[in-house]
Amino acid sequence: MLQVTFIRENKEAVVSGLAKRNIDATTMIDEVIALDENRRNLQTKLDNIKAESNSLSKEIGNLFKSGEVQKANVLKEKTTQLKESTKSLEQELNETADALTELLYKIPNVPHTSVPEGNSDEDNEEIYREGDIPTLFEGALPHWELAKKYDIIDFELGNKITGAGFPVYKGKGAKLQRALITYFLDKNTEAGYTEYQLPHLVNEASGFGTGQLPDKEGQMYHVTADNLYLIPTAEVPGTNLFRDMLLNESELPIGITGYTPCFRREAGSYGAHVRGLNRLHQFDKVEIIRIEHPDHSYKAFEGMIDHVKNILKELKLPYRILRLCGGDVTFASALTYDFEVFSTAQDQWLEISSVSNFETFQANRLKLRFKNSEGKNELCHTLNGSSLALPRVLAGILENYQTGDGIKIPDVLVPYTGFDMIP
Incomplete structure (x- = not known):
């Protein structure tokens, strides 16, 4: 399986190499890059939400200790919403990662530069x-x-x-x-x-x-x-x-x-x-x-x-x-x-x-x-x-x-x- 990083950094070389196999891989490679971009964006969002949720949990604990129960309960409601967002994002991230892997499984290896062109x-x-x-x-x-x-x-x-x-x-x-x-x-x-x-x-x-x-x-x-x-x-x-x-x-x-x-x-x-x-x-x-x-x-x-x-x-x-x-x-x-x-x-x-x-x-x-x-x-x-x-x-x-x-x-x-x- 080709590495996504390699595909992203060598798009033209990958498409050109796969053309030796008589495959026009332009659409597939574009889709790989798009899915990977979406996957990375989702991962960033998920990481940010988890970081915010962890930060709020610490703040809630401090508020309870200091007796500010009402403020703590308001933040607890927000953490509940963040948990729902986390669950939704995790599902979307898994679906995107699975689609990316499934597509990568369909793409053959890039031939070595010494491989001659030919059909059979x-x-x-x-x-x-x-x-x-x-x-x-x-x-x-x-x-x-x-x-x-x-x-x-x-x-x-x-x-x-x-x-x-x-x-x-x-x-x-x-x-x-x-x-x-x-x-x-x-x-x-x-x-x-x-x-x-x-x-x-x-x-x-x-x-x-x-x-x-x-x-x-x-x-x-x-x-x-x-x-x-x-x-x-x-x-x-x-x-x-x-x-x-x-x-x-x-x-x-x-x-x-x-x-x-x-x-x-x-x-x-x-x-x-x-x-x-x-x-x-x-x-x-x-x-x-x-x-x-x-x-x-x-x-x-x-x-x-x-x-x-x-x-x-x-x-x-x-x-x-x-x-x-x-x-x-x-x-x-x-x-x-x-x-x-x-x-x-x-x-x-x-x-x-x-x-x-x-x-x-x-x-x-x-x-x-x-x-x-x-x-x-x-x-x-x-x-x-x-x-x-x-x-x-x-x-x-x-x-x-x-x-x-x-x-x-x-x-x-x-x-x-x-x-x-x-x-």
Whole structure:
């Protein structure tokens, strides 16, 4: 959530920045400023009335002590009127504050200055590419055919149990999945991230804290009886570990990692591009999350990018990095880089990671602050990244490592799987 002070002091920059998202925010920003002005005026009136009421109460006490009962009773009537005014003003102030907060929840983060203009993923900028795209043998198969041929993932069985988008991993497919999870976690903890096991459901406050709520696109699964939400990513419970916290500057930076299943309705996703593991309702992901000092968050962001690069180098998968344009960057993010791996059998790039800096947007919602060197409270910066999302990494491994004799296992994963080939 944007800070009202920032909006008030940088109105033109906020409107200009949100225009990169193809949003004309002029009316909303004007309304925010007007509501804030009204809120501050009401607060001033309320403070003045309370001060007057306190002053009168003291005077009334002195009048009673000195025997001037009639004068005291006159002032008591005035304090009764002031109490009524106080009650009315408090109600109006609360209603104004609620309207302001509700409006602020609807305004996305202002994109970083480096974010390019654009309307969709077609306008994202490729900024880096590494790895050779392998030449597959004649008769090479896409991963969903490989999964069936080698009996390692059963999409039909998942459809029977639950529905489309809930695959069943079996045999060496399940072991490869587990190996990837452990490998990712080991890489993250070696880099200094503390591992957490996190809840898979969150409450409403957690969803609002990281910007998943209000759920404008209806992509979260909602357990209505308990008003809980299945997590779309470990970012939600992981970042909410620090909700309503005041940290010491010496505690920063904080880095955590965790593996969770992720649940997304993926409403409106149809067509050949969502076949197999390309898009699922339930999938596994390992996440990295950082709580940073504002002065250091973009250096940390580059460090997260390098960390994911290193993992992909070890897996020897061809990948590229995209800087997301204003029309594609997520609601809460100021800057996002997407990693995509090349799926050779499908002849297309598949997104496998997003690394984002939210600056103070989430921290303001979370009330996540630190006490700086001057003793003042300051909002932290929050960052997160997939390290990595498993389905498309697995799809890339199956397709890029297939041979006429079977599917090779990347060397770095062999100690985790215990086998070097799915024959």
